[in-house]
Amino acid sequence: MLYQKLLLGSNPFFIFVGKAFEFETHRHPEFELSYCLKGEYNVICENKLYSLRQGDFLIISPMASHEIPANNRYGEMLTIDVGYAFLGEFFKEFTNYTTTCRLYQKNDSTTESANNEMVELLEEIARMHKSNSALKELFIKGNLYKISALLLQITCDIDNDTAQNKKMTDIEKVERALEKIYNNYYEPLNIENISTSCGYSKSNFCKIFKAITGDTFHSTLNRHRIEIACMLLSETNYTIEKIACETGFADSKSFCRVFKRFMKKSAGEYRKYIKAR
Secondary structure: OEEOOOOOOOOOEEEEEEEOOOEEEEEOOOEEEEEEEEOEEEEEEOOEEEEEEOOOEEEEOOOOOEEEOOOOOOOEEEEEEEOHHHHHHHHHHHHHOOOOEEEEOOOOHHHHHHHHHHHHHHHHHHHHHHOOOOOHHHHHHHHHHHHHHHHHHHHOOOOOOHHHHHHHHHHHHHHHHHHHHHHHOOOOOOHHHHHHHOOOOHHHHHHHHHHHHOOOHHHHHHHHHHHHHHHHHHHOOOOHHHHHHHOOOOOHHHHHHHHHHHHOOOHHHHHHHHHHO
């Protein structure tokens, strides 16, 4: 499972326009909108297959696991990820979805009017994303706000009930723990200290962390450390001992054990494989 970092700062949203290509199972704190520009392609969300044809769009809830399987070479897609950094307080409404995915089809008469308006906005974003206009970012941001408002109008009952607010709070605190992993992986991170800093007991934190990310804290931490280790093995001549130290492991023995568990080969074998390519 791949966890994508929170969109922040000068990059508060993500847009991709192009051929649908295979992408491994992943999740992220933003909601995702997948729109079929041409042809058709499939998306798997929480183990359920969704088939999109031209004019269809799929809404994927924050932190829902999803992937794009192989054999999608005939489809062209627009993918948009939008989260709290762009929508502020309005984003919490998207965490209130009762389903992890919603497919809106071009020929669905029950939502035809809203779908047509959505499609116009999405098509314009796709055109502007490819253009060289000096105003393209302004056009795209304007459309993203309109799309978000339209989605809330057709998919959410806006209320600030206790359960919804708690879910948003849990996501924000887990994001804080994930930022700690990404920014301080080289430190001896202590789950007791992190759970306390998030305001949870250790057992409650572990339960909430796994429910939101789909993985345990230690597995997420070790996976990120191994990703950094792979980069160091391929781009430096550091010894295994130094790489173990640089990535936060207590010693090279524990590093080697975890590396082999994730990569199915030893660190030395991985380095030889990468250098030989």
